[in-house]
Amino acid sequence: MTTETDIRDEISPEFAPGEVPESTPAPGVRHLLSLDELGADGIVEILRLTDRFAEVTRRRIPKVPALRGRTVCTLFFENSTRTKLSFESAAKRLSADTMSFSPGGSSVAKGESIRDTVETLEAMGVDAFVVRHGSSGVPWQLRSWVAPTVSVINAGDGWHSHPTQGLLDAYTLWRTLGTGTDDHPDLSGVHIGLIGDIRHSRVARSDVAAFTSLGARVTLIAPPTLLPPSLVGWPVEVSHDLDAVLPELDVVALLRIQRERMVEALIPSLLEYTNRYGLTASRATRMRPDAVVMHPGPVNRGIEIDSDVLDTHPGAVITRQVANGVAVRMAVLFKLLGSEAADPAQFGTGEGR
Amino acid sequence: MAERERRKTRPFGAVFVPRTRILERDGIDRALTRIAHEVVEANEGLDDVAVIGLQTGGVPLARVLTDKLRTIEGVEVPTGVLDVAMYRDDIGLRPVLPEAITDVPFDLTGTNVILVDDVLFTGRTIRAALDALTDFGRPRTVQLAVMVDRGHRELPIRPDYVGKNIPTRRDEVVDVSLEAVELGEMRR
Amino acid sequence: MTSMTIGIRGGELVEPGGRRHAELLISEGRIVDVGEGVGEGADLVLDASGCLVASGLVDLHTHMREPGREDAETVHTAALGAARGGFTTVCAMPNTTPAIDSPSLVRDILRLAESVPCRVLPVGAITKGRAGRELAPMGEMAELGVTMFTDDGTGVADNALMRRAMEYASGLGVTLAQHCEDPALAGGGAMHEGEWSARLGIPGQPAEAEELMVMRDIALSRLTGARIHFQHLSTAGSVDMVRRARRAGVAVTAEATTHHFTLTHAECRTFDPVFKVHPPLRTSEDVAAVRAGLADGTIDAIATDHAPHTPETKDLPFDQAPPGMLGLETALALALTELDLPVERVFDLMSWTPARIAGLAGHDGSLRVGAPADICVVDPGQSWTVSGRAMASRSRNTPYEGRTLTGRVRHTVYAGRAVVVDGGDGP
Numbered sequence: 001m002t003t004e005t006d007i008r009d010e011i012s013p014e015f016a017p018g019e020v021p022e023s024t025p026a027p028g029v030r031h032l033l034s035l036d037e038l039g040a041d042g043i044v045e046i047l048r049l050t051d052r053f054a055e056v057t058r059r060r061i062p063k064v065p066a067l068r069g070r071t072v073c074t075l076f077f078e079n080s081t082r083t084k085l086s087f088e089s090a091a092k093r094l095s096a097d098t099m100s101f102s103p104g105g106s107s108v109a110k111g112e113s114i115r116d117t118v119e120t121l122e123a124m125g126v127d128a129f130v131v132r133h134g135s136s137g138v139p140w141q142l143r144s145w146v147a148p149t150v151s152v153i154n155a156g157d158g159w160h161s162h163p164t165q166g167l168l169d170a171y172t173l174w175r176t177l178g179t180g181t182d183d184h185p186d187l188s189g190v191h192i193g194l195i196g197d198i199r200h201s202r203v204a205r206s207d208v209a210a211f212t213s214l215g216a217r218v219t220l221i222a223p224p225t226l227l228p229p230s231l232v233g234w235p236v237e238v239s240h241d242l243d244a245v246l247p248e249l250d251v252v253a254l255l256r257i258q259r260e261r262m263v264e265a266l267i268p269s270l271l272e273y274t275n276r277y278g279l280t281a282s283r284a285t286r287m288r289p290d291a292v293v294m295h296p297g298p299v300n301r302g303i304e305i306d307s308d309v310l311d312t313h314p315g316a317v318i319t320r321q322v323a324n325g326v327a328v329r330m331a332v333l334f335k336l337l338g339s340e341a342a343d344p345a346q347f348g349t350g351e352g353r
Numbered sequence: 354m355a356e357r358e359r360r361k362t363r364p365f366g367a368v369f370v371p372r373t374r375i376l377e378r379d380g381i382d383r384a385l386t387r388i389a390h391e392v393v394e395a396n397e398g399l400d401d402v403a404v405i406g407l408q409t410g411g412v413p414l415a416r417v418l419t420d421k422l423r424t425i426e427g428v429e430v431p432t433g434v435l436d437v438a439m440y441r442d443d444i445g446l447r448p449v450l451p452e453a454i455t456d457v458p459f460d461l462t463g464t465n466v467i468l469v470d471d472v473l474f475t476g477r478t479i480r481a482a483l484d485a486l487t488d489f490g491r492p493r494t495v496q497l498a499v500m501v502d503r504g505h506r507e508l509p510i511r512p513d514y515v516g517k518n519i520p521t522r523r524d525e526v527v528d529v530s531l532e533a534v535e536l537g538e539m540r541r
Numbered sequence: 542m543t544s545m546t547i548g549i550r551g552g553e554l555v556e557p558g559g560r561r562h563a564e565l566l567i568s569e570g571r572i573v574d575v576g577e578g579v580g581e582g583a584d585l586v587l588d589a590s591g592c593l594v595a596s597g598l599v600d601l602h603t604h605m606r607e608p609g610r611e612d613a614e615t616v617h618t619a620a621l622g623a624a625r626g627g628f629t630t631v632c633a634m635p636n637t638t639p640a641i642d643s644p645s646l647v648r649d650i651l652r653l654a655e656s657v658p659c660r661v662l663p664v665g666a667i668t669k670g671r672a673g674r675e676l677a678p679m680g681e682m683a684e685l686g687v688t689m690f691t692d693d694g695t696g697v698a699d700n701a702l703m704r705r706a707m708e709y710a711s712g713l714g715v716t717l718a719q720h721c722e723d724p725a726l727a728g729g730g731a732m733h734e735g736e737w738s739a740r741l742g743i744p745g746q747p748a749e750a751e752e753l754m755v756m757r758d759i760a761l762s763r764l765t766g767a768r769i770h771f772q773h774l775s776t777a778g779s780v781d782m783v784r785r786a787r788r789a790g791v792a793v794t795a796e797a798t799t800h801h802f803t804l805t806h807a808e809c810r811t812f813d814p815v816f817k818v819h820p821p822l823r824t825s826e827d828v829a830a831v832r833a834g835l836a837d838g839t840i841d842a843i844a845t846d847h848a849p850h851t852p853e854t855k856d857l858p859f860d861q862a863p864p865g866m867l868g869l870e871t872a873l874a875l876a877l878t879e880l881d882l883p884v885e886r887v888f889d890l891m892s893w894t895p896a897r898i899a900g901l902a903g904h905d906g907s908l909r910v911g912a913p914a915d916i917c918v919v920d921p922g923q924s925w926t927v928s929g930r931a932m933a934s935r936s937r938n939t940p941y942e943g944r945t946l947t948g949r950v951r952h953t954v955y956a957g958r959a960v961v962v963d964g965g966d967g968p
């Protein structure tokens with residue numbers, strides 16, 4: 001047996017004080033409002049965690065008790081079947097209780113303010129709000145109203161941000177393209193074209209943040225009327241000519257076009273849009289054969305993309321995006337609700353193994 | 354999961370300071386050899402036996418145990434790794450490690466699962482592991498192999514195969530690797 | 542009103558001619574003596590040691606919200622805030638509900654203003670209901686003493702109508718003031734269109750929405766010879782056009798608000814609707830241009846655009862919340878510390894020149910015997926922390942919440958009455 005002093009001298013450098021693995025969640029991370037706030041390290045951590053939950057979703061019983069007793073409330077002031085179901089499915093696979101609020105026929109329709117609604121729901125015992133609103137910034141207002149112990153997750157605000165969509169798109173590309181290493185996501189050297197209504201798209205803003213933080217080269221492809229009024233600080237290139245850029249793209253990411261953009265005189269007609277920016281069958285032949293085609297859904301068949309291209313192009317990953325959405329949202333919920341840093345003094349020395 | 358890994362991550366930030374060396378490399382190896390023989394004997398061979406290592410401390414031990422079973426009986430037993438973080442009753446007190454994967458690439462229904470971990474302490478990890486296993490099928494039996502049983506159980510759980518029993522104080526920490534078993538404590 | 546005498550002692554008088562140490566004696570609403578020791582023995586002696594003593598401030602742009610939104614502000618609470626901020630006269634904007642577009646509504650405001658601690662000059666609407674279609678009866682309102690007209694909240698978009706309004710106003714000797722914002726180009730934008738609106742995904746309004754109307758009104762002033770006053774100029778382009786128009790002899794005057802020389806559109810990144818205002822907070826280049834315009838005399842006046850909104854309405858999403866900020870209680874401190882201007886210039890911008898634009902007789906900044914006793918006493922060295930809750934307003938939407946400012950009003954004398962004494966509301 002050695003003496004105490006001898007052994008201390010042999011302490012391996014891996015026990016150096018202050019050393020913390022890269023992947024450790026920062027203490028007190030409670031909200032996911034935008035990918036800018038999450039940061040590059042946070043994005044990588046969520047994508048790595050997503051792998052673990054993707055494994056859960058492939059199990060015979062795709063459910064774990066991780067968030068038993070926690071309550072997740074979806075608060076959708078704007079219609080979205082997909083995102084809402086995806087979050088609810090993620091919460092249920094983590095064994096959380098779910099509540100759902102949408103303003104149709106509710107007291108919001110009678111003039112109750114968002115703040116009163118949120119405070120009422122919070123009083124019923126909600127651990128996390130998953131909020132979507134047609135106005136940019138509402139999740140930030142929510143965060144300032146709820147108790148500091150309650151998490152706020154942005155499920156899409158106005159034209160601004162849709163962080164879980166950015167994360168699931170990045171995850172889908174990492175796993176589809178096989179870039180980086182098996183346990184470290186990276187999109188260096190990948191050229192991604194984001195095509196369509198960038199100006200009004202929260203998906204575009206979050207995709208740009210997610211893709212560029214992983215090293216991808218991003219080109220925005222749209223008529224000038226559908227680009228943001230300023231691109232200062234956006235690490236992107238811009239083109240108004242899809243045909244010129246298309247053959248160079250590893251990833252063709254299409255965005256949904258809204259009919260009302262015609263009324264606002266941002267495009268002359270949907271037909272002209274499709275002719276210049278749609279992934280038509282003839283245009284698709286000029287695409288790299290191994291190019292990945294993405295779309296956040298719901299797809300306007302025949303406008304952003306030709307039906308045949310959507311159904312037959314081997315690199316179309318639209319359903320994979322949906323499947324990965326659940327795993328990404330499980331990772332987000334688990335990180336925010338299931339892995340918060342706690343004071344070790346709270347549970348004394350019996351640390352439970 | 355090895356205590357030192359849990360302990361050195363935030364919010365703990367503490368350092369494991371070993372005080373006493375309980376087992377050396379050859380002692381650990383001998384203990385695993387003995388456990389392998391006990392497994393073969395208790396199961397009357399290795400038919401339907403599967404080995405599952407618990408993330409992260411049980412994983413290398415399970416690998417060595419599988420090697421020894423192959424040497425003894427000449428058969429390859431199915432192996433998997435399991436992380437119980439999503440099943441624990443103290444979620445929120447533990448950081449989540451993205452690298453601690455779960456991989457059980459076969460149906461457990463009808464198998465005799467040998468669950469392998471490094472240290473048996475309160476029993477809560479094993480309780481969580483038993484929950485997790487049921488999501489992968491319905492094993493005929495589940496047997497527990499640990500390198501160290503340090504006592505202080507909080508649940509009605511007992512090991513089937515033990516490398517070494519070590520009496521400890523609650524506030525001490527046992528650190529197990531393939532190189533050594535050490536008793537010490539965490540310091541900030 | 543009162544026969545009580547007030548002495549103001551120990552301060553430094555600030556007048557257009559310069560600064561000097563002297564005491565003031567006030568009686569019957571007038572300054573009755575100026576000089577060494579004249580304030581001694583007055584019924585009420587106000588200690589002004591370490592303070593600047595000047596003519597009371599005049600705000601060309603105050604929203605008092607009465608009638609219609611008494612939950613946000615009343616003439617009384619706005620006047621209280623004005624007095625605390627050193628103002629003795631405010632111009633009440635007509636975008637109330639209903640709009641001040643008739644003599645009877647002007648009389649209502651004048652009646653409400655009789656018993657408040659600040660002079661209230663009702664400003665009339667240019668068009669009926671501020672709807673931009675027909676002229677309001679400006680002549681009848683002018684007979685009640687209204688000297689300024691505006692559709693503030695919106696600009697008069699119709700070019701021909703604005704031409705007629707200017708022609709008509711020139712015959713009455715009144716001033717038209719314009720909120721410059723081309724409604725089609727502004728297109729419902731909730732903040733300045735640029736780098737931040739693009740990042741935040743908030744619909745923006747370009748600087749050109751303001752500049753187009755500034756450009757048009759300069760042209761119409763040249764055409765009609767009528768005076769035009771530009772409210773809350775916020776862009777470098779606007780300041781530049783006004784500078785060139787004045788040089789060319791066009792009869793234009795202009796004001797800028799405190800928030801347009803202290804805050805930029807980057808504030809909107811918190812999505813807090815307290816930073817939503819029209820015209821919107823602009824770029825740092827625009828802020829620099831507004832400051833330069835204030836320094837070189839292109840911009841005649843600092844106005845508050847004091848625009849109270851209840852907490853409930855400011856809890857709406859950014860794009861739905863009403864625009865506007867509180868300003869009366871913070872304006873002087875911001876002007877004294879944020880602008881690198883001599884104090885004479887600050888009082889010129891906040892009192893002497895706005896009084897001339899508002900047609901306020903006798904208020905020329907000179908603290909001579911016989912001058913009206915509207916006096917502001919400010920301690921330029923006193924620090925204080927801004928708190929919306931502590932303000933007189935019924936609303937709390939100050940964009941400076943929690944900021945420490947230097948320069949605080951110690952006393953305000955309005956029409957010979959001490960309405961603020963030692964920073965507190967007077968008797």
